[in-house]
Structure formats: C-alpha cells, structure tokens
Amino acid sequence: MTVEAGSVGERSMLERSPMARLPDRALRWILTALSFGILLLLVYFFGKLSLESVDVFQHQGILSFVFSNDWNPSKSQFGGLALLFGSVATALIALVIGVPIAVATAVFIVELCPSRLRSPLTILVELLAAVPSVVYGLWGVFFLIPRLRPFEQWAADTFSFLPWVGGPVAGPSYFIAGLILAIMIIPVVSAISREVISTVPTDHKEAALALGATRWEMIRTAILPYSRSGISGAAMLGLGRALGETIAVTLVIGNAAVIGHQIFDQGYSLAAVIANEFGEASAVPLYSSALFACGLLLFIVTLVVNGLARYIVSLGDIERRVERARRSERKSAAAPGGAA
Amino acid sequence: MKFTKQAGALSLTAAAALVIVACGGSSSGSASTINGSGSTFAAPIYQQWGATTKTDDSLTVNYQGVGSGQGISELTSGTVDFAGSDPPMTAEEMVAASKKSVPLHFPTALGAITISYNVSGVATGLKLDGATLAQIFLGKVSTWNDPAIAAQNPGVTLPSNPITVVHRSDSSGTTKGFTGYLTAVDSNWSSQVGKGKTVKWPTGTGAKGNDGVAAAVKQTPNSVGYVEQAYALQNKFTFASVKNAAGTYVEPTLASTTAAAEGTTVPADLRFTISNPSNPAAYPITSQTFVVAYTDACKAGYTEQVAKGIKTFLTYGLGAGQDALAQLNYAKLPADINSKATAQLSKLVCNGKAL
Amino acid sequence: MSTGILPPISARRRRTDRLMSGLFYAATGIALVPLLLIIGYLIKEGASQFSAAFFTTDPTGNFAGDIGGIRSAVLGTIEMVAIATLISVPIGIAVAIWLVEYGKRSKPAAIIRYLIDVMTGVPSVVFGLFIYVSLVETGIGGSGFAAWKGSVAISLLMLPIVARSSEVVLELVPNGLRESALALGAPRWRVIATVVLPTALPGLITGSLLAVARGAGETAPLLFTVQAAMGINFNLSERMNSLPLEIFNDVQSSNPAVVTRAWGAALTLVLLVLAITLLARIVAGRSRLKP
Numbered sequence: 010m011t012v013e014a015g016s017v018g019e020r021s022m023l024e025r026s027p028m029a030r031l032p033d034r035a036l037r038w039i040l041t042a043l044s045f046g047i048l049l050l051l052v053y054f055f056g057k058l059s060l061e062s063v064d065v066f067q068h069q070g071i072l073s074f075v076f077s078n079d080w081n082p083s084k085s086q087f088g089g090l091a092l093l094f095g096s097v098a099t100a101l102i103a104l105v106i107g108v109p110i111a112v113a114t115a116v117f118i119v120e121l122c123p124s125r126l127r128s129p130l131t132i133l134v135e136l137l138a139a140v141p142s143v144v145y146g147l148w149g150v151f152f153l154i155p156r157l158r159p160f161e162q163w164a165a166d167t168f169s170f171l172p173w174v175g176g177p178v179a180g181p182s183y184f185i186a187g188l189i190l191a192i193m194i195i196p197v198v199s200a201i202s203r204e205v206i207s208t209v210p211t212d213h214k215e216a217a218l219a220l221g222a223t224r225w226e227m228i229r230t231a232i233l234p235y236s237r238s239g240i241s242g243a244a245m246l247g248l249g250r251a252l253g254e255t256i257a258v259t260l261v262i263g264n265a266a267v268i269g270h271q272i273f274d275q276g277y278s279l280a281a282v283i284a285n286e287f288g289e290a291s292a293v294p295l296y297s298s299a300l301f302a303c304g305l306l307l308f309i310v311t312l313v314v315n316g317l318a319r320y321i322v323s324l325g326d327i328e329r330r331v332e333r334a335r336r337s338e339r340k341s342a343a344a345p346g347g348a349a
Numbered sequence: 350m351k352f353t354k355q356a357g358a359l360s361l362t363a364a365a366a367l368v369i370v371a372c373g374g375s376s377s378g379s380a381s382t383i384n385g386s387g388s389t390f391a392a393p394i395y396q397q398w399g400a401t402t403k404t405d406d407s408l409t410v411n412y413q414g415v416g417s418g419q420g421i422s423e424l425t426s427g428t429v430d431f432a433g434s435d436p437p438m439t440a441e442e443m444v445a446a447s448k449k450s451v452p453l454h455f456p457t458a459l460g461a462i463t464i465s466y467n468v469s470g471v472a473t474g475l476k477l478d479g480a481t482l483a484q485i486f487l488g489k490v491s492t493w494n495d496p497a498i499a500a501q502n503p504g505v506t507l508p509s510n511p512i513t514v515v516h517r518s519d520s521s522g523t524t525k526g527f528t529g530y531l532t533a534v535d536s537n538w539s540s541q542v543g544k545g546k547t548v549k550w551p552t553g554t555g556a557k558g559n560d561g562v563a564a565a566v567k568q569t570p571n572s573v574g575y576v577e578q579a580y581a582l583q584n585k586f587t588f589a590s591v592k593n594a595a596g597t598y599v600e601p602t603l604a605s606t607t608a609a610a611e612g613t614t615v616p617a618d619l620r621f622t623i624s625n626p627s628n629p630a631a632y633p634i635t636s637q638t639f640v641v642a643y644t645d646a647c648k649a650g651y652t653e654q655v656a657k658g659i660k661t662f663l664t665y666g667l668g669a670g671q672d673a674l675a676q677l678n679y680a681k682l683p684a685d686i687n688s689k690a691t692a693q694l695s696k697l698v699c700n701g702k703a704l
Numbered sequence: 705m706s707t708g709i710l711p712p713i714s715a716r717r718r719r720t721d722r723l724m725s726g727l728f729y730a731a732t733g734i735a736l737v738p739l740l741l742i743i744g745y746l747i748k749e750g751a752s753q754f755s756a757a758f759f760t761t762d763p764t765g766n767f768a769g770d771i772g773g774i775r776s777a778v779l780g781t782i783e784m785v786a787i788a789t790l791i792s793v794p795i796g797i798a799v800a801i802w803l804v805e806y807g808k809r810s811k812p813a814a815i816i817r818y819l820i821d822v823m824t825g826v827p828s829v830v831f832g833l834f835i836y837v838s839l840v841e842t843g844i845g846g847s848g849f850a851a852w853k854g855s856v857a858i859s860l861l862m863l864p865i866v867a868r869s870s871e872v873v874l875e876l877v878p879n880g881l882r883e884s885a886l887a888l889g890a891p892r893w894r895v896i897a898t899v900v901l902p903t904a905l906p907g908l909i910t911g912s913l914l915a916v917a918r919g920a921g922e923t924a925p926l927l928f929t930v931q932a933a934m935g936i937n938f939n940l941s942e943r944m945n946s947l948p949l950e951i952f953n954d955v956q957s958s959n960p961a962v963v964t965r966a967w968g969a970a971l972t973l974v975l976l977v978l979a980i981t982l983l984a985r986i987v988a989g990r991s992r993l994k995p
Binding site for chain 2: 765766840932934942949956957958960
C-alpha cells in the first residue's frame with residue numbers, strides 16, 4: 010500500500026493517502042469510543058445505584074448507614090458497618106493467603122517445574138477457576154466447615170496471643186470465607202502472574218545466573234522486580250473478585266450482622282446481604298433501597314481500595330527507582346577499584 | 350506434545366458429547382407456558398404440578414423460587430405471570446398491584462416447621478411449649494435439664510449439657526414462620542427479637558438451608574434447630590411435639606398441619622394467616638402458601654393464553670393436585686378452604702369475559 | 705555453575721535457595737489440594753448421575769419418580785455464555801488494545817484502567833440487580849425475564865476480566881516488534897492485527913477463558929435476569945434453564961435424588977468449562993506464530 014502512496018504528487022513519499030489512513034483513524038476512534046463506553050456504563054451504573062439508594066440515605070443518613078453497627082431490617086434500622094467490616098476482612102484474608110500461593114505457583118510453573126509438567130499444571134490451576142462459585146460455597150458448607158473445625162479450635166487456642174484469634178470457633182466464619190475466596194482468586198492471580206513471569210527476558214535471568222546467583226536469587230533479583238507491576242495488577246483483579254464474590258461467601262460466612270471479635274467468628278458481607286435478603290426486601294421499598302445502598306457502598310469501597318493500592322504501588326516504584334539509582338551509583342563507584 | 354494429543358482426544362470426546370446433547374433436543378411445539386416466581390417453600394409443589402399439567406394439558410409451568418417478597422414485586426411490575434407467596438399481600442401491596450387488576454389469593458398448601466433436636470438419651474418424643482422454645486432461642490434456658498424443659502418431660506432423663514442453638518443463616522421463610530410463632534406466643538421474644546426472614550439472633554450458630562441446619566443438628570451433640578416439615582419428614586429427622594393453644598402436645602404430622610387451618614377465620618378475599626391455632630388437633634407452628642394472580646390478566650397486559658394457563662394450573666392444583674401434596678410431604682388444604690378457593694377460580698377472567 | 709570462575713556459593717545462600725525452592729513446590733501443592741478435594745467431592749456426590757438419560761432429558765419437576773436430567777440446563781448455559789462471550793471478549797480486547805496502543809500512560813487511560821479494576825469488584829449480584837432494574841422491570845425487548853438479559857449481566861462480569869488480563873498480555877509484546885513493523889511502513893491497524901494480536905494470542909485466550917469460566921458459573925445474575933425454566937428453549941427473549949440455577953434450585957430440595965442431580969450438574973459444569981479450556985488451548989497452540 011505504501012508503494013502507491015509514494016507516487017502521489019504533493020505528499021512526501023512516506024506519507025499515506027487519506028484513504029489509506031482511514032482504517033487507522035477508524036480503528037482508533039472505535040477503540041477510544043469502546044473504552045469510554047466503560048466510563049459511561051459505570052457512570053450510569055453509579056447513577057442508577059445512587060438513585061435507588063436515596064430512600065435509605067434520607068431515612069437513616071449516609072454516615073449512620075455506613076458507620077453504625079446496627080443492621081436490623083425488621084425494625085427498619087440499616088447500619089451497615091458490620092457488613093462493610095466483613096467484606097474488607099474476608100477480602101484481606103483472601104489476599105494474604107491467596108496471592109503468595111498464586112505467585113509462587115506461577116514462579117514454580119514457569120521457572121522450576123520440569124517442562125513436561127508445565128502444561129498440565131497450568132491447566133490444573135486454571136481448572137480452579139472452572140468451579141462455579143455456588144459449588145465452592147456448597148463444598149465449604151458440607152466439606153470444609155465440619156472438617157476444619159477442630160483445627161480452627163486448636164489454632165484459636167494455641168495462637169490466642171495473636172490479635173483477632175482465640176475464643177470459641179463458629180462453624181461458618183470470616184476465616185472460612187476468606188479461605189474459600191483465597192482458593193477462588195488463585196487461578197486469576199496465578200494465570201496473569203504466569204503470563205508476566207514467562208516474559209521476563211532470558212537475558213535478565215541468564216545475567217543473574219551468570220553473576221553467580223542461585224535460582225532463588227535469580228527469581229528475587231531478576232523475575233520478581235521485572236514482573237512487579239503485572240503481579241500487582243493481578244492482585245488487584247484478585248482483590249476485586251474477593252470483595253465482590255457473592256454466593257460462595259453467603260453460604261459460608263454465617264450471615265450474622267455483627268462485627269466478630271476474631272477471625273473464627275461469624276459475620277456478614279455487603280455482597281452477601283444483597284444476595285441473601287433481596288428476595289424478601291424487594292417488596293419493601295426502604296429495605297430494597299438499603300440493599301442497593303450496600304451495592305453502592307461496596308462500589309465506593311472498591312473505588313477507594315483500588316485507588317489506595319495504585320498509590321502504594323506508585324510509591325514503591327519511586328522508592329525502587331531511587332534505590333536502583335543509588336545502587337548503580339555505588340556500583341560505578343566501586344567498579345574502578347574492583348577492576349584495579 | 351503427548352499431552353496435547355491426549356487433550357485433543359479429551360476435548361473431541363467432550364465436543365461429541367455436546368453434539369449428542371444438542372441433537373437430542375426436540376422443539377417443545379406451540380404449547381402454552383406460564384411463568385411464576387416467589388416462595389421458595391412452595392417451589393417443589395408448583396414444579397410437581399407443572400410436571401403433571403405439562404403431560405395432561407400441554408401447559409408448561411416455569412417456577413423460580415426467589416422469596417415471597419420478590420415474587421410479589423415481580424407480579425406487581427408484570428415480569429411474571431403469577432407469584433407464589435407464603436404471607437398474603439399487605440394492604441399497601443394490594444393497592445400497588447391493583448393498578449393493573451385486583452390480585453386474587455389462592456391458598457394452595459400448608460406446611461409446618463419442626464423442631465429438630467439431638468439430645469443424648471432422648472431419641473424421640475421431646476415435648477416443648479412455645480414459651481420454653483422462646484427461652485431456649487433467647488439463650489435464657491441454656492441447659493437441657495433446665496426445670497422448664499424437665500417439667501414438660503416427666504420420666505425423661507435430660508443431660509446437664511449446655512444447649513447449642515442452630516438457626517438459619519440464609520434469609521428464609523422458614524425463619525419467618527418460626528420467629529412469627531415465637532412472637533405470637535412470647536412477649537419477651539416479640540420485644541427483643543421480633544419476626545422476619547432474617548433476625549438478630551441472641552444466641553446460636555447459623556447454618557445454610559434446611560439441609561445445613563439438619564446437618565449441624567446431626568453433627569452437634571445437645572443441639573436444637575428448626576427445619577421445614579417437608580424436609581424433616583422426607584429425611585426422617587427427630588422432631589419435638591409442641592404444645593398448642595388448646596394445651597395439647599402435638600406432633601408435626603401432615604394431618605395435624607391441615608388441622609391447624611381448620612377453624613382459622615378466612616376473609617372473603619382468602620387472605621388469611623394461620624397464627625397459633627386453637628384447634629386441639631393442630632400443630633401450632635404452621636403456615637400457609639398462596640398463588641397470587643391477577644383477576645383480569647388480559648387487562649393487566651398478559652395474553653389470553655396466559656390467563657387460561659393460570660386457570661388450568663390452579664384448577665388442577667386445587668383439585669387432583671391436592672392429593673399429590675402428600676408425596677411431597679406438604680399438607681393439603683382443609684375442605685372448607687379448598688372449596689372457597691375453588692369457587693374463586695370463576696373470578697379469573699380475560700377482559701371481563703369468563704375463561 | 706563452574707566454580708572455577710565464580711566464587712563458591714556459601715552454605716547459607718544454598719540453604720536459602722533450597723528453602724525457597726521448597727516453598728515454591730509446597731505452594732503449588734497447596735494450590736492444587738483444594739482442586740483435588742473439590743473434584744473428588746463432586747465425583748463422589750455426582751458422578752453416579754452420569755448416564756445417557758441424564759444428558760438427553762430435561763428436568764421434569766416431578767418430585768418422586770422420573771426427575772429428569774439436565775439437558776436444557778447444559779444447552780442454556782452454553783447458549784447464554786456464548787453470547788456473553790461474543791459481547792465481552794471483543795469489547796474487552798478492544799479496550800485493552802486502546803489502553804496499550806493509544807492510551808498508554810495518559811490520564812484518560814489511567815482512569816479507564818482504574819475503572820476496569822473497580823468493575824471487577826462489583827458483586828455479580830449487583831450487576832444482576834442493575835440489569836433487573838434497567839432491563840427486566842422496564843420490560844425492554846419483550847416483557848420480563850429473558851436469556852439475553854442474563855447474557856448481558858454475565859458479559860458485565862466478564863468484561864473487566866478480559867480487558868485487564870488482555871492489557872497485561874498486550875503490554876508484554878516487545879516494543880521492538882511494533883517498531884520494526886511500523887518502520888517497514890505498515891499502518892498501525894496492520895501492526896495491531898498482524899503483529900501485536902498474534903504475538904499475544906495465547907495470553908489473550910487465557911484471559912478470555914478465565915472470564916468464560918467465571919461467567920459460566922455465576923448464579924446470582926441469572927436469578928435476577930433469566931430465572932429458571934424446565935424445558936429446552938432457544939428463544940433468547942424468554943426464560944432459559946442454566947446449570948448454575950439448576951444447581952442452586954436442586955440443592956435446596958428435600959428429595960435426596962434431586963440433590964444428587966445438583967452435584968451431577970455441578971460436575972458437568974466443571975467438565976464443560978474444562979473442555980472449553982482444553983479446546984481453546986489446542987486452537988491457540990496451533991495458530992501461534994513462532995516468534
């Protein structure tokens with residue numbers, strides 16, 4: 010196509026004819042439009058949720074809805090703090106358990122495992138994503154809760170010196186919900202981490218090994234820093250999944266609108282309350298408005314949490330840059346001496 | 350490489366299976382369909398009735414259990430053809446729905462809530478009254494040999510172990526029925542907890558679904574919980590006899606459940622609620638369930654075919670369908686309520702014309 | 705590691721290395737334990753259901769006697785998820801391309817990226833309710849519950865997963881490839897279509913598959929947008945049966961046979977997603993351009 014373009018009079022030889030540039034422009038516009046479609050969609054979504062939530066905010070006040078711990082729909086009291094707490098607590102437990110395992114799995118699959126095991130292992134880990142959330146929940150109820158209970162009690166008794174541990178163990182709990190969420194986020198976090206890790210340039214890895222690094226040192230100095238932002242992106246997806254998971258959490262968290270004293274207590278979450286109570290609420294305008302407000306609150310929490318996480322990641326970037334600069338300074342300062 | 354081959358074979362098999370599945374389908378023809386949603390409690394009934402009307406009247410009934418409240422709001426917004434609801438619609442809800450056409454309530458079946466227990470040494474026949482039940486679920490009666498329980502069970506050796514209370518953790522009509530009963534019989538309960546599909550439980554652990562509660566009671570020694578009658582009878586759980594308003598201890602059988610509705614005052618629009626029945630043969634923790642449909646479905650925006658479908662469905666349900674209830678472990682309507690409901694069928698019209 | 709050139713690795717470093725490798729092994733093992741437990745549990749509870757009749761008959765609604773199979777649920781899930789995939793995968797990849805090729809580090813791109821992350825945190829039930837109030841209650845496209853509305857709700861769940869994972873992968877296509885193609889005079893769209901996308905294809909497929917897996921198993925959005933039906937139905941503007949709702953409904957039954965059907969349906973759903981995963985991997989493997 011460029012050959013034709015070169016023969017046209019006024020344009021330079023390398024410039025394309027307007028016709029030839031059309032597909033490029035069109036593509037650019039379409040892609041941009043689709044991307045901003047997401048913005049529009051979420052603005053509409055936000056507006057719709059806000060509109061549906063107005064009732065309960067007028068009834069209760071926004072602050073009281075968010076910060077009072079008193080969820081009692083039969084008395085028209087809608088204080089959602091316990092729900093908010095449950096959402097955040099379970100998502101944190103899920104991240105703490107799930108992300109290290111997922112990243113380690115990714116590193117193992119890409120770097121450590123024999124190559125013929127790579128493909129089957131990949132599929133096996135991804136298979137975790139194939140299990141529907143209702144099945145995770147039911148498995149949690151009928152398998153995990155009864156079997157883990159003695160271990161939980163043992164852990165609660167043994168580690169009672171830790172904060173948020175100790176006391177009698179309830180069957181359904183923050184911990185069980187967090188554990189199931191951890192399992193559910195592993196495939197997503199692991200898959201993306203794997204893609205990222207597998208593209209670390211061989212040069213970097215070989216350079217590290219050539220400098221005498223052990224396998225682990227190579228992973229620590231070449232792979233993890235290079236894939237950092239990709240992994241944090243993966244963790245963000247995992248966090249989103251954990252905050253928003255509905256059915257599985259509803260089945261295993263106990264659905265008690267209280268703030269538990271420890272991780273083995275029963276609780277509730279914003280997503281769970283909607284799934285669990287909407288069937289009853291939809292005939293009562295104030296009640297259903299409160300549930301929409303829970304959705305709105307969760308949306309805002311996700312906005313804030315994601316914003317915070319971005320900020321932290323960006324801080325890390327700067328620190329790393331400074332550190333790297335210092336190190337290279339030190340190295341260049343040391344190099345002449347070493348050479349001599 | 351080897352793996353890819355195996356994978357290929359596997360997925361081919363899977364694909365072949367799908368093709369078989371897809372080709373097995375025959376189109377359902379032009380038979381009519383009605384869609385309903387609401388009460389989860391009644392879902393097995395309407396699915397069972399639908400199975401029969403499909404073969405006998407080529408009428409397909411799709412029913413989704415989502416909760417009574419949502420069923421009613423879906424009927425009001427016109428997204429379903431009929432609603433299933435355990436409590437009758439409130440006056441407010443009636444006003445909202447009547448903009449389209451006045452909704453009619455057809456009682457379809459009765460169910461009870463049983464008290465399942467796991468107490469060492471008491472295999473069957475535990476007796477409890479409403480006040481004691483409320484005290485147990487409030488956490489005030491906390492051991493099995495508490496005098497309040499012992500007095501009702503002379504000659505039974507009750508252990509001194511603490512009582513573990515198990516309640517539903519999911520939003521449930523069963524919880525509403527149970528807490529509704531406790532609210533009716535105990536003033537402490539009504540002031541401290543109240544009734545609802547989810548309440549703030551003063552004590553106990555939550556479990557999901559009838560099966561969850563049943564499993565928890567089975568697994569936990571010295572525990573007590575409440576389970577829907579159909580579930581308890583089907584799976585042969587222990588159940589307590591509960592003292593009714595007439596002072597007799599009654600077991601939750603299908604007959605004693607039907608008896609609970611006998612003697613209940615039924616208003617002309619059939620919007621009745623069973624509450625602490627006075628019949629000496631009645632099991633006290635009993636509730637009813639309704640199908641709610643518009644009087645004039647055509648005026649409310651549905652086709653005549655749908656209007657006819659609803660009538661066919663209810664005609665079967667109130668007739669031969671009542672005998673099908675026993676195998677599902679639901680109790681049938683007493684004769685007088687059934688005849689009132691059947692008479693109400695003639696009110697169903699399409700644009701004012703009889704169907 | 706020829707010790708002749710490099711100083712020997714100290715015992716401490718070697719110990720750390722061994723310890724860390726051990727941890728990576730262990731973590732992978734731990735990740736697979738729940739999978740084995742769940743699959744084992746599903747097989748134990750549901751495999752007994754697998755028979756020709758199970759896959760070739762529809763649920764009847766009968767309580768006793770012939771309760772029927774899950775044909776309509778399998779077909780409904782395939783149909784609805786396929787449509788959701790047709791909506792979400794092209795849009796998701798398009799958004800990812802925009803982010804990587806055009807938006808890059810700009811402010812608008814940062815905002816879109818942020819919004820996508822936020823979108824992954826919206827609970828499926830809220831998307832379900834959102835579609836319920838905007839499409840179902842308003843009666844758009846025929847009254848009430850409809851399969852296509854369920855597909856839209858599912859695609860809302862899938863979209864951020866596709867977009868975010870695709871972006872990560874597209875980001876990794878070496879800039880050298882793009883630049884050399886551009887330097888050869890190829891227009892941007894050709895570079896994207898013939899260089900960027902094929903290079904990233906395996907990763908794009910992985911991301912899309914994760915999204916499909918997620919979409920196929922969701923219950924809550926379907927409950928508010930489609931609701932269950934008994935029989936087979938290919939009409940997208942009516943109710944349609946699906947595996948997640950079949951499981952959700954059956955597992956509450958007091959009839960043990962119906963509960964077992966729920967586990968059979970769950971096992972089927974897992975196998976179905978597995979089959980899709982394998983198929984797509986094979987396709988990706990065949991079409992991959994060797995760099």
